[in-house]
Amino acid sequence: MKAYPWRYSLALLGLVLLFNAIFTPGFLAIEIRDGRLFGSLIDIFNRATPAALLALGMALVIATAGVDLSVGAIMAISGAVAAGLVVQPPDFLLHGMGVQPVAVAMSLAVLAGAVCGLFNGVLIGFFRIQPVVATLLLMIAGRGVAQLLTNGQIITVPGDDFAALAIGTTLGLPNPIWILAAMALFFGALTRLTAFGLFVEASGDNPTAAHYVGINGKSLRLAVYTLSGLCAGVAGIIAASNIKAADANNAGLYLELDAILAVAVGGTAMTGGKFSLVGALIGAVLMQAVTTTILTRGIGTEVTLIIKALVVVAVCLLQSPSFHETLRRRRTA
Amino acid sequence: MASLLRMSGIVKSFPGVKALQGVDFEVQAGQVHALMGENGAGKSTLLKVLTGVYAADAGEIEFEGAAIRPRSPQEATALGISAVYQELSLAPNLSIAENIVIGREPMGPLGIRWSAVRERARGALSRLGLELDVDRPVGSCSPAIQHLTAIARALDVDARLLVLDEPTASLDGDEVDALFEVVGRLKEQGLGIVYVTHFLDEVYRIADQVTVLRNGTLVATDTPVAMPRRALVANMIGREAPPEDAAVARSQGPQGAPLMEAQDLGKRQSVGDINFKLHSGEVLGLAGLLGSGRTETLRLLFGVDRPNSGSLHVHGGAPTLTPRRAMNLGVGMLAEERKTDGIFPNLSVRDNMMIVAQVKRGWLARLPRSAYAQADGKKEELRIATPDLDRPIAGLSGGNQQKALLARWLIAQPQVLLLDEPTRGIDVGAKFEIFGLVERLREQGMAFVLVSSELSEIVHSSTKVAILRDRRMVGDAPEITEEAIMSQIAEGGE
Known part of the structure; x- marks a missing residue:
């Protein structure tokens, strides 16, 4: 029997959904309007996508015993790049290429996110700067870069092309859910069909031993922070597309913390080693489910953060072996 | 009372x-x-x-x-x-x-x-x-x-x-x-x-x-x-112990070109004057006191540290070694500090055993499930006591962890294996098993460099013995007996 590290968060997610199913009329109902699915469940998944995307990259970073605090800021950069390129397209976007300028702009924005991640990776992998410090740099400076790109203004993007990414649907489901599914499959394949995941876990579990068996910790760190930046880039364009604007100050604000919590709640230890992508996704959805529940129940939004914190504490306690040991001893004593 | x-x-x-x-x-x-x-x-x-x-x-x-x-x-x-x-x-x-x-x-x-x-x-x-x-x-x-x-x-x-x-x-x-x-x-x-x-x-x-x-x-x-x-x-x-003084047959001489050859190899403030030739089917024992530079020598041979004098030839070539390159050239190293340099505590015993073979293949080509079954074979062969190879290795006793680490290298089939205190903290029965295994593999043509602070182990397994003193290699032992090695450690090579 395999003990999945995310069993408690999945159980808690089930409880939250069950609670809603009983007390919120029509919570589980999904209806089709204009060829598109509507319902609270769809809404939870849709709204969870930015944090869930960040959590995918964050899970790998945390597995190397690191952390990436800059992903929120990278989202702002990515959004600013995408909106900026669409509003004031440079020549190469206007002439030729035969591609949708919006698609090119968004791809470049994702690339910008990956480059930011690469920058983190170089600082951490090659210059051995501690992850908290290195990514704190970009967490702060990144918003500055985004403000430079937007000249300190909120760039609004007219037209529907830009908004289609976040607001549009494919086969009835909102596009962000498809994007998340694609990224999750890509990360799953990358980490489990190749040995990349094993090397990440080994390197996080015991870096010295990893060196002794020939695992290149530098390139590995470079890769995970770049992947984390890539995730943030994708999350950034979704967030910008959602509000049809690039907001350098508020895009992805504090979302890095949500991502870290999602990873922790999903059963990945902050000390590095084993990680669970499924757990990270469940963690992100759980967080959003709690938020949505509070909103639909009409409980004041001022208690949202406190209830979220209680949920995190509950899951972490359930995951803690020493907590179980204490309970066991209480019972036997 | x-x-x-x-x-x-x-x-x-x-x-x-x-x-x-x-x-x-x-x-x-x-x-x-x-x-x-x-x-x-x-x-x-x-x-x-x-x-x-x-x-x-x-x-x-x-x-x-x-x-x-x-x-x-x-x-x-x-x-x-x-x-x-x-x-x-x-x-x-x-x-x-x-x-x-x-x-x-x-x-x-x-x-x-x-x-x-x-x-x-x-x-x-x-x-x-x-x-x-x-x-x-x-x-x-x-x-x-x-x-x-x-x-x-x-x-x-x-x-x-x-x-x-x-x-x-x-x-x-x-x-x-x-x-x-x-x-x-x-x-x-x-x-x-x-x-x-x-x-x-x-x-x-x-x-x-x-x-x-x-x-x-x-x-x-x-x-x-x-x-x-x-x-x-x-x-x-629980069984009759094999005779303790059954030294290996040392009749056969070196065969073919050396697998590994060091000439005046050294690293400042670490160890120096390393000279030896290691052929297929040989076990080179490195004898010396604690702190004489035994581990440091192995670190040079495996590319953990970079030498800054002399040369090291592996298979005739003289590459700049990193652990990864050394592995690709068929060199392996069982490190002394099991806890800090060896195990991945939270990974399964199986992953711990397969990781070297996987690193040799590269990250893109994941070993197939069938390859992972080799771990079960090694578990039987080395008598690793655990009910489940898929549990974290941290739950195993020290000796069983050591056997799993040895299995890690054996699965990767190196031609030269560097063993740094392979029996540290493990019991008598497991010691016999490990040295029996070394002997069998040596007969099949593998070569070993063995570091041990127990002279009896060096004497038991080595086909030749080099002496280290004060972080220098001072020469070979004239004959492989505890007395000869001890006197060489104490005053030889002057």
């Missing part, structure tokens, strides 16, 4: 394993009681029950005439039972004094009274007959001093029973003598001492009583005089 400690009928089970099946164990005041057994025999479990890490499923513990049931190491310590474990739990950046009184600092109105801290630390050390600079950070001291510091800490709580778990594993000869002097002193002070070791010599040097466990049951308990060496080994492994 009433016993200081009387454990009777101790039972402890873990999922899938009956670790202790009704074990009795008694220690008298002023007695050094050696607790012996193979890996997984139940020694550690028994000690953990005694020190409150585990609760026994059944059985009684009586200490100084009163029934006790410690529920944590703190409780056991408060009762007067202290333990010093093989893997020391000291804070390397704190001073000796701080380490000794940590958690029990004498407090004054203005916080910790540092003068009293030093005073107490000196007092605890003087019980061991030691005078040290107590302000020195523990991390900068030799392993022996670190061990004695840990013992001083254990004594600082007014212990009446002291558990020493393989205290000499990282000490060299003089340091062992110093430790034994301390043990003798404590014995005179009336402490009961439980002594766990894998070195048979030590049993006959200091133990007053020997108890042998096997597979979670008590096999024998007697005085060392009544249990001579062969009987002790037979009790531990």
Whole structure:
């Protein structure tokens, strides 16, 4: 029997959904309007996508015993790049290429996110700067870069092309859910069909031993922070597309913390080693489910953060072996 | 005389394993009681029950005439039972004094009274007959001093029973003598001492009583005089021990071109003058005292450290080695420090065994499931005791971890394997198995460089022996006997 590290968060997610199913009329109902699915469940998944995307990259970073605090800021950069390129397209976007300028702009924005991640990776992998410090740099400076790109203004993007990414649907489901599914499959394949995941876990579990068996910790760190930046880039364009604007100050604000919590709640230890992508996704959805529940129940939004914190504490306690040991001893004593 | 400690009928089970099946164990005041057994025999479990890490499923513990049931190491310590474990739990950046009184600092109105801290630390050390600079950070001291510091800490709580778990594993000869002097002193002070070791010599040097466990049951308990060496080994492994002096056949000479050749290889402030040729089917023993540069030599050969003088040829080429390149050239290295340089504690035993083969293939080409089945074969071959290879390796005993690490390299099929203290902290039966395996693989054409602080192991397995002294290789031993090697270590090569 395999003990999945995310069993408690999945159980808690089930409880939250069950609670809603009983007390919120029509919570589980999904209806089709204009060829598109509507319902609270769809809404939870849709709204969870930015944090869930960040959590995918964050899970790998945390597995190397690191952390990436800059992903929120990278989202702002990515959004600013995408909106900026669409509003004031440079020549190469206007002439030729035969591609949708919006698609090119968004791809470049994702690339910008990956480059930011690469920058983190170089600082951490090659210059051995501690992850908290290195990514704190970009967490702060990144918003500055985004403000430079937007000249300190909120760039609004007219037209529907830009908004289609976040607001549009494919086969009835909102596009962000498809994007998340694609990224999750890509990360799953990358980490489990190749040995990349094993090397990440080994390197996080015991870096010295990893060196002794020939695992290149530098390139590995470079890769995970770049992947984390890539995730943030994708999350950034979704967030910008959602509000049809690039907001350098508020895009992805504090979302890095949500991502870290999602990873922790999903059963990945902050000390590095084993990680669970499924757990990270469940963690992100759980967080959003709690938020949505509070909103639909009409409980004041001022208690949202406190209830979220209680949920995190509950899951972490359930995951803690020493907590179980204490309970066991209480019972036997 | 009433016993200081009387454990009777101790039972402890873990999922899938009956670790202790009704074990009795008694220690008298002023007695050094050696607790012996193979890996997984139940020694550690028994000690953990005694020190409150585990609760026994059944059985009684009586200490100084009163029934006790410690529920944590703190409780056991408060009762007067202290333990010093093989893997020391000291804070390397704190001073000796701080380490000794940590958690029990004498407090004054203005916080910790540092003068009293030093005073107490000196007092605890003087019980061991030691005078040290107590302000020195523990991390900068030799392993022996670190061990004695840990013992001083254990004594600082007014212990009446002291558990020493393989205290000499990282000490060299003089340091062992110093430790034994301390043990003798404590014995005179009336402490009961439980002594766990894998070195048979030590049993006959200091133990007053020997108890042998096997597979979670008590096999024998007697005085060392009544249990001579062969009987002790037979009790531990449950079968007749192979003759200890069966040295390998060394008739065949070097065959073909050398697999590995070092010329004046060295690294500043590390080790120098390394010269040797290693052919297929040879075992080169590196003999020397602790600190003579044995491990440093292996680090150069495996590319962990970069040499800055001389040359190293592997298969005729002279590459700049990294561990990865060395592996691709068919070189492997079993590192000495199992915990810090070897295992991935939270990964499964299977992943730990397969990782080298996987790294050799590269990250893109994941080993197929069928390849992972090799781990099961190696588990049988090396008799790794675990019910499930898919559980974290941290749950295995030290000796089984070591076997899994050896399996890691064997699965990758290197041509040259560097072994740094391959038998450290493992029991007699496993030692025989490992050296039997080395012998078989050598006959099949593998080559080894063997580092061991036990001369008998070097003599038993090597086809030639190089001597290291003061971080230099001073030449080959003229003949492979303990006397010849010892005299060479002491004065040869001048």
